[in-house]
Each structure stands twice: as C-alpha cells, then as structure tokens.
Amino acid sequence: MLPILACSVLALAIVLERLWTLRRRRVVPPRLVVQIWQWLQAGELDDARLRALREGSPLGRILASGLVNRVHSREVMKESIEDTGRQVAHELERFLNTLGTIAAVTPLLGLLGTVLGMIQVFSVITAVGVGDPGELAGGISQALITTAAGISVAVPSLVFHRYFRGRVDELVLEMEQEAIRLVEVLKGERGDAEVNQG
Structure with missing residues (x-):
C-alpha cells in the first residue's frame, strides 16, 4: 500500500x-x-x-x-x-512520462498486493486449516484493498495523462x-x- x-x-x-x-x-x-x-x-x-x-x-x-x-x-x-x-x-x-508510468505501474502494484494477500491466505490455511474465517479474512481484505487502491490511482492518472x-x-x-x-x-x-x- x-x-x-x-x-x-x-x-x-x-x-x-x-x-x-x-x-x-x-x-x-x-x-x-x-x-x-x-x-x-x-x-x-x-x-x-x-x-x-x-x-x-x-x-x-x-x-x-x-x-x-x-x-x-x-x-x-x-x-x-x-x-x-x-x-x-x-x-x-x-512530468507527463512520470504520470503515464504511474498510470501503468499502480495496477501492477495492486496486483502484487493481491498476490501477497492470497499467499498470506494460503499460509494461514496451511497452518491452521480453513476452520477460522477470521484468520482468512485478513489476507483476503489485503488482496482486495490493494487491488482497489491500485486501480483507483491508475484510472485518474491515465485520464489526466491523456488530457x-x-x-x-x-x-x-x-x-x-x-x-x-x-x-x-x-x-x-x-x-x-x-x-x-x-
């Protein structure tokens, strides 16, 4: 993040x-x-x-x-x-190249957060099983939040870059x-x- x-x-x-x-x-x-x-x-x-x-x-x-x-x-x-x-x-x-780079990179950073969150979820599943939903929720929420954050930065950056x-x-x-x-x-x-x- x-x-x-x-x-x-x-x-x-x-x-x-x-x-x-x-x-x-x-x-x-x-x-x-x-x-x-x-x-x-x-x-x-x-x-x-x-x-x-x-x-x-x-x-x-x-x-x-x-x-x-x-x-x-x-x-x-x-x-x-x-x-x-x-x-x-x-x-x-x-600075327009920098803005274009931000528009291209932030979704990838969000995707990286998603991958890391899913790795955390599978680590929890491996350690304690699927019985505790609270343990799994942390990794899933991390995955979703970073993806949403990456996209929400990329979209306006791309729009302004084109403008x-x-x-x-x-x-x-x-x-x-x-x-x-x-x-x-x-x-x-x-x-x-x-x-x-x-």
Whole structure:
C-alpha cells in the first residue's frame, strides 16, 4: 500500500502543477503577435522588450527567437523558431512520462498486493486449516484493498495523462500558427489588416 500511496501523492502533485502550467493564457497570451507588430512599427522593440517577451511566456520565447533573427532570411528565422519550439514543446511535456508510468505501474502494484494477500491466505490455511474465517479474512481484505487502491490511482492518472497530452498538442499547434504568422508579417507576406485579425 505504501508505494501506491506514494504514487497517488506524486500523481496529484503532477496533475495540479500541469493544470497550473498549461493554462492557455499563460502559454499562448492573446494578441501577442499584434503587440509585437505594434512595437516594430513604433520602433519600440529593443533588447529589454525582447528579454521581457522571452521570459513572459512559452510563445513569447519562440517569437523572441525569431525576432532576434529577423534581419536574416526567412529560412534562418524559421529554423531558429523551430529549434526553440522543440525545446518549449519538451518543457510543456514535463512530468507527463512520470504520470503515464504511474498510470501503468499502480495496477501492477495492486496486483502484487493481491498476490501477497492470497499467499498470506494460503499460509494461514496451511497452518491452521480453513476452520477460522477470521484468520482468512485478513489476507483476503489485503488482496482486495490493494487491488482497489491500485486501480483507483491508475484510472485518474491515465485520464489526466491523456488530457495533458492532448492539451500540449493543441498548444504546440497554436504556437506554431502564431510563429508562422509572425514570420509572414515580418517578411512582408501578410498585411497589417491580417495581423490585427489574429
């Protein structure tokens, strides 16, 4: 039971941390490309704003890497955005493997508890026979409790693992679209009206 309890505490901590970290407004602030375009037109995009942009959000970090290379070709700019994007995507997936492992391992820990409980039941039967139901009940209850505990930790862990995987995929796609929009704006492939529509 102790490993199952430890897994449940760890899973809860990961779920709460990921719920906080993967909020849409935190990862992909609204109208960030519009704000950057306004800074560029006003000549206000300096090192301090780039630093604030980089530290403000994951999307800001991706866009800042493109802005640093805005004087270079479209390919160089896109490559730096893609490199930073891969790092950001990796950070957004942080702890998800651990949550998936918990979802896979806790039913096995429950099964192990079941096996140990049944071994205890058969040991009692061997020692005292089947005449004392009180002696047998301890092993059977241990078997059932650990199985139930393992499954009750695994199911929510698996649900949240799948939910966060989908959430990360959505956010990465949205950041990709925003980064492409910025590249197209800076390289003159989109007009002012299209920037402000985003």
